Amino acid sequence: MLKRRIIPCLDVKNGRVVKGVAFLNHRDAGDPVELAAAYDAAGADELVFYDITASSDDRAIMIDVVERTAAQVFIPLTVGGGIRSSEDMYRMLRAGADKISVNTAAVLNPQIIEDGAKRFGSQCIVLSIDARRRQEDAARSPQASALAPEARWDVFTHTGANARATGLDAIAWARRGVELGAGEIVINSMDADGTKAGFDLALLRAVSAAVSVPVIASGGAGSLEHMRAGLIEGHADAVLAASIFHFGEYSVRDVKQYLAEHGVPVRLG
Amino acid sequence: MSIQSSIAVVDYGAGNLPNVVRALRSVGGDLTVTADPDVVRRARAVVFPGVGATRDTMDSLHRLGLVEALREVADDGRPVLGICVGMQVLLETSEEFGPHECLGILGGAVRALPAEQKVPQIGWNQLELNEAGRAHPLFRGIENGSDVYFVHSYYCDLADARLIAATTDYTIHFPSALVRENLTAVQFHPEKSGRCGLHLLGNFVHWTQTCT
Numbered sequence: 001m002l003k004r005r006i007i008p009c010l011d012v013k014n015g016r017v018v019k020g021v022a023f024l025n026h027r028d029a030g031d032p033v034e035l036a037a038a039y040d041a042a043g044a045d046e047l048v049f050y051d052i053t054a055s056s057d058d059r060a061i062m063i064d065v066v067e068r069t070a071a072q073v074f075i076p077l078t079v080g081g082g083i084r085s086s087e088d089m090y091r092m093l094r095a096g097a098d099k100i101s102v103n104t105a106a107v108l109n110p111q112i113i114e115d116g117a118k119r120f121g122s123q124c125i126v127l128s129i130d131a132r133r134r135q136e137d138a139a140r141s142p143q144a145s146a147l148a149p150e151a152r153w154d155v156f157t158h159t160g161a162n163a164r165a166t167g168l169d170a171i172a173w174a175r176r177g178v179e180l181g182a183g184e185i186v187i188n189s190m191d192a193d194g195t196k197a198g199f200d201l202a203l204l205r206a207v208s209a210a211v212s213v214p215v216i217a218s219g220g221a222g223s224l225e226h227m228r229a230g231l232i233e234g235h236a237d238a239v240l241a242a243s244i245f246h247f248g249e250y251s252v253r254d255v256k257q258y259l260a261e262h263g264v265p266v267r268l269g
Numbered sequence: 270m271s272i273q274s275s276i277a278v279v280d281y282g283a284g285n286l287p288n289v290v291r292a293l294r295s296v297g298g299d300l301t302v303t304a305d306p307d308v309v310r311r312a313r314a315v316v317f318p319g320v321g322a323t324r325d326t327m328d329s330l331h332r333l334g335l336v337e338a339l340r341e342v343a344d345d346g347r348p349v350l351g352i353c354v355g356m357q358v359l360l361e362t363s364e365e366f367g368p369h370e371c372l373g374i375l376g377g378a379v380r381a382l383p384a385e386q387k388v389p390q391i392g393w394n395q396l397e398l399n400e401a402g403r404a405h406p407l408f409r410g411i412e413n414g415s416d417v418y419f420v421h422s423y424y425c426d427l428a429d430a431r432l433i434a435a436t437t438d439y440t441i442h443f444p445s446a447l448v449r450e451n452l453t454a455v456q457f458h459p460e461k462s463g464r465c466g467l468h469l470l471g472n473f474v475h476w477t478q479t480c481t
Binding site (some may be wrong): 001002003004005040045070071072073074076093094096098120121122123124165183184212213237238267 | 287288320387388394396416
């Protein structure tokens with residue numbers, strides 16, 4: 001049986017992990033290569049490096065990080081952030097990435113999805129979507145309105161204070177992304193992100209029903225039960241998580257143990 | 270023609286080539302990465318990686334003159350390991366993006382996974398090794414039921430079911446590994462299957478050193 005995947009995500013800036021917290025017995029909590037190896041040893045099913053380096057001049061540092069990681073970590077590695085062309089993708093794939101995640105660049109230029117899929121195959125191209133509930137739905141929390149069938153979500157570029165509405169409907173954009181060649185969809189709820197109140201399950205379900213490819217849940221998980229709910233009630237194929245692992249609240253192993261005990265198929269050992 | 274001591278990793282532009290090379294080197298493989306058919310012919314063993322589509326792969330193999338070389342090494346008893354699309358193109362035909370011919374080393378056709386579940390299948394799924402698989406040096410020490418990493422939309426529908434070494438359940442039980450004496454191939458990506466994948470690649474390297 002195909003297992004549901006647990007995917008830690010590391011934000012990397014100028015070659016260092018941002019918000020990284022020390023694993024026991026590891027010298028350097030800021031070294032993405034060491035953290036990647038530690039997550040691999042802990043049972044992570046894949047890894048994501050998200051490059052938040054501001055200047056494109058520093059992109060070479062990320063290539064070096066990917067090369068050093070690929071030389072010692074033999075699970076799938078996705079790299080996102082700052083990818084604007086299929087040439088950018090090529091450099092990361094040659095360095096050892098298995099997949100490339102695009103977000104804002106794909107909204108601004110959807111052709112990048114098609115270019116990447118044609119050149120490297122759909123399995124290489126992950127479309128990441130930041131989605132927020134429409135104003136009229138926003139009064140209700142994502143959890144309270146989980147069953148609201150009329151809910152709609154808007155796609156935003158950037159997050160936080162810089163967030164900008166694109167006018168795209170998240171479900172339609174996910175569908176379009178898959179038509180263009182995306183092999184997986186990461187769906188990040190901006191409403192749930194940072195709340196630790198759980199994923200936006202209605203959003204996950206809506207995207208999963210709309211596309212034929214795997215859907216990865218992101219944003220909102222604060223507990224082991226949230227992970228289970230995202231995978232089962234949200235119909236997600238995988239969960240992406242950052243802070244829940246980095247701050248040492250739970251290990252990948254804790255998550256998998258809990259999921260296994262609750263009947264979710266996961267890879268153990 | 271003298272046989273070289275190293276393993277030839279066939280470089281026809283497959284996206285996963287660098288990671289296959291990294292993984293084989295990490296388990297002690299002495300490699301020659303090559304697109305030269307004569308180097309492939311002289312190699313002690315051959316690893317044939319692959320990711321993407323069978324049609325593109327066959328186009329590349331024809332362009333590089335590798336088709337005959339691969340048929341020869343597959344039939345002359347040297348260890349060969351095909352990975353993912355490198356397994357699929359061993360068959361006679363593929364229906365991906367319109368029917369076309371493949372290497373025809375083994376009978377059968379490459380067919381689309383049923384659409385009842387998500388396609389592509391992406392992620393970790395179990396190897397159900399049969400007797401032929403358990404008896405083969407490639408799978409020595411690999412536990413039945415081990416999870417390995419898959420990324421594919423098509424599978425090998427083998428004409429001769431006796432070649433199946435392992436199956437995996439994804440709507441159907443498809444062949445996830447095959448063996449025909451020294452010709453071996455896997456649908457999953459050992460270079461991305463963590464410790465289990467490295468163990469298998471280590472077995473391959475060891476096997477190439479012990480068979481003459």
